[in-house]
Structures are given as C-alpha cells and as structure tokens.
Amino acid sequence: MEVGQMQRRLVDYTKTLFMEGFLDAQFLQLQQLQDESNPDFVVEVVSLFFDDSEKLLNDLSMALDQPNVDFKKVDAHVHQLKGSSSSIGAQRVKNACIAFRNFCEEQNIDATLRCLQQVKHEYYLVKNKLETLLRLEQQIVAAGGSIPTIEMGF
C-alpha cells in the first residue's frame, strides 16, 4: 500500500474512533505534543498507560475479591484509572470509571463487580484500537511518510 493510501486509512480510522467515543479531544492534545524532538511521545505515553492500567485492573480485581471489600481502596484505584484514562483521552474507559465510582460510594458489591467487568471490557477495546492506530502510524513512518494531522470537527 502506498503512503497516501495508508495515510488516508489512518485518518479514517482515527475519525471513527472519535465518533464512536473511544477517544476524545485529549488524545489530540497528545498528538500535538509529539514533535521532532519527541517523535515517539504518543507511543511512550500510551504504553505507560497500558502498563499502569493493567496493574490497576489487577489491583481492583484483587480488592473486590476480598471477603471484606475495602471500598475506599477500590475507589482510590478507580479514581486513579479515571485520571489516567482521561489524560490519555480514553473516553469510554473514563466514563466507565465514573459509573464505577458511584457504585463504590454506595458500597454495592454486585454493581461494582459488574462495573469492573465493564471497565475491563472498555479498556481492552481501546487498547486494541490504539494499538492498531499506532501500528498504522508506524507503517506510514516506515514507508517514509508523515503522520497526517487529524482535523476534527469538534
């Protein structure tokens, strides 16, 4: 596939992600931060996000698995996940975290377990999408092209 085509594919793909709510404007901010001095910034940050989130999700699973659930701790983890997902622009994950926190306040075990599943689900989805997107970018760069700036209508 030639560079122009790849670039178009990337643009379309990115737009879809925005339309479907997987990503929000914050992700654009990240992309804008990337420059020649930091050509891999987005990849680095996203990787950091993945590592951190997976750790948080593990901690959450363990915390909710206890006989006496410490909701404060659970809430703290979710809060952190909410913060990092919002900083990355992973909108659906963030929204799932918001719902999660509400149930933590109510100390509702069943609901929080469901929320955890939901958050995990959203996380893996966005992880998948982001990996695809970054791979596309990589291919373009490898082919000598440049990553097109996405003009979003928002």
Add this chain to the structure above:
Amino acid sequence: MNFSSGRGSMPITSSSAAWKPADAATDQFPAGLRVLVVDDDPTCLMILEKMLRTCLYEVTKCNRAETALSVLRENKNGFDIVISDVHMPDMDGFKLLEHIGLEMDLPVIMMSADDGKHVVMKGVTHGACDYLIKPVRIEALKNIWQHVVRKRKNEWKDFEQSGSVEEVDRQPKQSEDADYSSSANEGNWRGSKKRKDDEEETDERDDTSTLKKARVVWSVELHQQFVVAVNQLGIDKAVPKKILELMNVPGLTRENVASHLQKYRLYLRRLSGVSLHQSNLNPFISTQDAAFGPLSSLNGLDLQALAATGQLPSQGLARQQAAGLGRPTAKSSIPMTLVDQRNIFSFENPKLRFGEGQQQHTNNKQQINLLHGIPTNMDPKQLASLQQTAQSIGNMNMQVASHGAQNNQNNSLVMQMGQPQSRGLILGDSTVSHTPRLLSSVGQPILSNGMASSVASRDGIPEHIGALGCNPISQASSMPNFPMNHTSDLPGNSFPLESTPGVSSFASKGAYQEDVSLEIIGSGGFVPSYDIFDDLNQHKPQNWELQNVGMTFEAPQHSSSLQGNPDLAQSVLVQQGFPSGQKNGHNRSAGVVSKAMFSA
C-alpha cells in the same frame, strides 16, 4: 535585568535552572519557570511534563509527595511553582500543600480528576493558588506563571505595607532588598522572596540598611508560619522548641520564637480583653472595603480606640492603620487573600480564619476566651464558655471562621438563639435582637478573635464599647454563637434586643454602630455563616466560609440560599450590625463587608 526589583518587579526568570545573573533572561519570562510537578500517576506525570516542557518551563517531576518535599527542602529557592495531585498514596495533596505553604511559601496548584465542589473548596481553603481538573490541557498550563508573579507582587506589597514589625525604615529596606536581591544571586524575584522568608536575610538586610540590628524581624509571612505552627501544636502545647521545628526557618533561634510566643500569648489575652478584635477587623475590613465607604471610617475609629486602650501592639496598630488607610483602595475582592497575607494583627493567621473556618464554628467556645477578663453581664455560662474559647485564640481564629452553623448550636455563648430560624436570620428580623449579641459575642471569633472579646465585653461593659465598638460586630461574624439570650447586657441599648446585649451596645452607641458594622462585616464573612448555620446547618462549613459571610442576613429568608449567596451575606451582615430591629440599617455596611469578604 532586574535587580532593581526590590519592588517586586517580576524577576526575570533565567531560562535555565542555573541561575544566571540578572541580565539574562528577563524578556524570556515566563520561559524557564521552574516547575515541580507531583503526581503518583505515571501517565499523567509524563503528559504533564511534556506539556510543561512545551511551554518552555523547566520541569522536575516526582511521583511521591515525600520526595517532592525533600527536593523542595534541598533547593529552597530552586523552584517557582509546584503542581500537585490531590490524591496520592503516601501523603494527601492538601497536606503537601500546607507544608509547602509553611516552609517554602511557593504557589501551589492542585489538580485532580475530581471536580467535586468540596474538593475544590478544600484547595482554596488550604491556600492553593489554583485548581486544575484533569485531564489538564496545555492551555491551562500556559498561564501558570501568573501565580508566581502575583505572589511575588503580593509579597512585596505586604512587605512594604506591613513590613516587619521591627522595621524601622521601610524605604531603605526596600532598596536594600533590591541590592540584596542582586547579591542574593537568585534573580530579582527570587531574591526578594528569599529575603522575606529567610530570617538571616532579613537580618542582613537590616545591616545593610544600617540599622545594624541583629534581631529577628517578624515579617508577615514569618508570623504566619509561627501561628500555623502554634495552632498545629495547640496553643497550650506550643513550646518554642516545637514551634521552631515546625517552622523550620533557618537562622531562627529558639529564643526568637520564645519571645515572640510570649508576645503572642499576651496578644491573645488582650484580644479577649478588649476590642482587639476591632483592630483585627479593621485590617480585614479595610481590604474588603474598597466597596464600603462607611467601613473605613470605622477603621479609623477602631484604630484609635485600640490605640487608646494601648491594646494594640504597635505593629499591629501600624499595620492596621496602614490597612485602614489603605482600605479605600483595597480591593474588596481579595479580602481573603489580603487577610491571609496581612495577618491583621500580625498575630492573626488569616489563613486560619478563612481556611479553617470550618473548625471555627465549633470554636465558638473559643471565642469566649476572648472575653475573659471582661466582666460582662452575660450569663455566667456564656461567659464561661467564652472564656474557654478565649484560651485558644489561635484556635478560635480557625474555628471562628468556618462553621458558624455548627457553632450555633453549641456555645452557650454564641448563639443561644433558640429560634431555629433565627439563626440564619439572626441578622434578620428576629435575629436582630440576637444578632447584636452574636456580634458581640461572636464577633470576635470570626476573624479576629479579638473581636469576640469585644463582644463579650459589650454585653457587660459599656465602657468597652468604645474600644469594642467594632468588636461586637466582629464577633458576630465568626460566630453564630451569639448568646442571644442575653438581654440584660445591653447598656443603654435603645433596642429592645433581648438577647443581644452586645449588639445593643452598638446600637446605643451610635458611634459604634459603624464600628459594629465594620466588625460584623469583618466577621461577616464569618458571621453570616454561622447565623445562617443555625438554620442552615445543613450547609457545609465550607460553604460558608465563603458564602456565609455576607449571607447572614438573608439567611432568614433564604436559608437555603445561604450557601451560595453573597448577597445574603451582605444582607445578613447588615442586620447583625444593628441589633435593633433595623435590619438593614447597619447591616448594609456589614453586609457589604461580608460580601466583600466572601467575594474574595
């Protein structure tokens, strides 16, 4: 470059961490601003760092609060601003904020994914200069340098106006500072900051100004640190050694602290005695007062009264006068800030007043302490409670401010308003009678503890009125705790206020009325809160601190609106001021004050 900035001109920030002699990068500011960012979330930390670098700032990142503190301690003047997350595992962000404010006095920006009102309010009350909601956008970071400039500017202003207590000659000092700054090698603004914060520097400065005194100058900031330390320890447990440790100011000796503590204790005792609060208020009022003309007149009155009574410490008086004089120009919008910085009496810790507000309400009792020594006609119970509270003036300050509502219920002193809604109204109709009381008794706690004493005295002691004149009001503000039930005390009250002897004193005293309103106003900020609180107890203290001030009046009518209505505060204040049934007569001024207070 800007060495000359002794004035507080914003220093040029050298773009590199290493600090260059002034010439360099003045025009590059804010590039090179040295930012310390603290967040336990690695993703956010990385993003923030990149954003800040893009803004051309120099960034240091930490993922733990403890690390951040030690970094800051090691490089006392190595940073210009700190950005910190609220929720961190090893230390609460607010605690870090307090430490930084105490030890390094740097501007701190809080940030969090949490945008709940009470969290943001906490940031405000703990002294954060800004609060950012995550996800943070780069646009938000581009302007953070304004906080650095603003702080320097305010420090200069404070410094110039209040100066150190013992500063004999401000002029030379300032120029000294300029010189000193340059020699300080920190760049203008850093130098000046350093100067302020550092005792040694102060001393040096003195030398340069040929004062040749090797004594410690208790600047506003330093005193603030002192008061915070004392309050942390508790006024009873505050020993010089511990205070010294907490303050952590290089060059300060235990002896310095001990003598200052002695003075402070005397000051507190005096507050309970006479209308010290007046003076306290005054500065406070003055700041807010740009809008309130009448208030200014009171200030003068107060100052004089205070001076007359010899109660005011010289510095305090000077400060107040300055404050008073400066009042007209003071921006009411910053009452809180000003107060904080000014330390109205140099003993008061404005921070405590406002920030801690919440606890203050409960301190109504403390307010009482102020009264001790003043024979009032108040019920012995009330008096006793007053006395109790008087003991910890410092605490009072804190307590007074905030939760008037809570206080209402407790102190015998304070609001004895039985009437459920009168609380809020206290200022309002029914409370009118009460209010006077409140003011008098409560007045002090709020802002200036001193006030409280005045209130108390009012009830019982007509003669104090002069001095107290203002006091009643002040007291009222802080506390909803007016002993409304006292009816007896009002000397010559024209108002049939039953419970507010204090208040009536104002009324009767005509002259004081203004004072009263002033006081109230000052306290207004606080007062409203509590009056309202009674009614509105539901309101969180936080709300009130800011809101209630003015709101007291409105409380009766808008009890629910107390929380957020600055207007209320105003109306409330007014009422408080004038016990007699005239709700609005004086209140207006009070209201104004309160409003001013809150508007900040």
